[in-house]
Amino acid sequence: MLYKFLAFLLIFLFSAPCYSETISGNVRQDEYNQKKNMVIDSASNKPIQGAKVSVPQYDFYTSTDKDGRFQLNANIEDKAILQVEKDGYKPFSITIDRMVETNPLKLGLEKTSPLDLYIQTGVFHLGDNIFSPNSANCRQFRLKSNGSYYHKKIKLNKPENGKEAVIVFGSIIGLDTKLAKELGQNAIVSVYSSPLQIIFNGQTIAEINLNGDNQQVVIPNSLIRETNDLTVQTGKNLFQYEYSDYDDMEFANLRIEVRDKTFANK
Numbered sequence: 001m002l003y004k005f006l007a008f009l010l011i012f013l014f015s016a017p018c019y020s021e022t023i024s025g026n027v028r029q030d031e032y033n034q035k036k037n038m039v040i041d042s043a044s045n046k047p048i049q050g051a052k053v054s055v056p057q058y059d060f061y062t063s064t065d066k067d068g069r070f071q072l073n074a075n076i077e078d079k080a081i082l083q084v085e086k087d088g089y090k091p092f093s094i095t096i097d098r099m100v101e102t103n104p105l106k107l108g109l110e111k112t113s114p115l116d117l118y119i120q121t122g123v124f125h126l127g128d129n130i131f132s133p134n135s136a137n138c139r140q141f142r143l144k145s146n147g148s149y150y151h152k153k154i155k156l157n158k159p160e161n162g163k164e165a166v167i168v169f170g171s172i173i174g175l176d177t178k179l180a181k182e183l184g185q186n187a188i189v190s191v192y193s194s195p196l197q198i199i200f201n202g203q204t205i206a207e208i209n210l211n212g213d214n215q216q217v218v219i220p221n222s223l224i225r226e227t228n229d230l231t232v233q234t235g236k237n238l239f240q241y242e243y244s245d246y247d248d249m250e251f252a253n254l255r256i257e258v259r260d261k262t263f264a265n266k
Helices: 002-015 019-034 178-182
Strands: 037-041 052-055 060-063 080-085 092-096 106-109 117-126 149-155 163-173 196-200 203-208 212-219 227-233 249-260
Touching: 080 117, 080 163, 080 249, 092 106, 092 163, 092 212, 092 249, 117 149, 163 196, 163 203, 203 212
Parallel strands: 037 106
Antiparallel strands: 052 060, 052 080, 080 092, 117 249, 149 227, 163 212, 163 249, 196 203, 196 227
């Protein structure tokens, strides 16, 4: 009787499938995927394959896999601009920092609109290449300055009733304004710069004081012509009188969108 029991036990042990290995393998794979970043369609929540992901300041470039996931193999030390591009979708950017290592990103892309006007989809550096090591995000500057201002001639139709044209900055880093200093966006002790100015057809329509993503400026309809001049002017050190000391900063994904007027503007 004992012999039959042992024989049965051996047959069971050698023939039974090894469920524990399969389950643990799946768990490890799921945990691995959960730690990866993801790009999705913001309307359908479906993953987007083949989206180009980059962090130019770290010379990092990759693409999303079939599940819309990507690994950020870059040692992020300070705030930097991450960009995502995919045909048929609006270029997307977000400011990231070292927290991205423990908090994976889930990024939603919006489909393009025929009315969207893309002005500068890459990262652009303004300033004079002279800045304090305590300046906001200065350790991430990899590009050389293109001067103190960015200028572009654009063709734009006046929006129809109930709509407005909006200038959108995907991301901005490097501003050393008084407000940015007060909110801890830089470590400069005793000086600060004037704000970033947005000038449309010769008139200043907005000033930007803070670093961040998705910053928007409404263009007054009365200023819009068939051909328009858009200027983005970086600030100056307000405590330097011997020469013009321009604030070094970078922006990405500058565009104009035509959309329904916001509630606040009605």
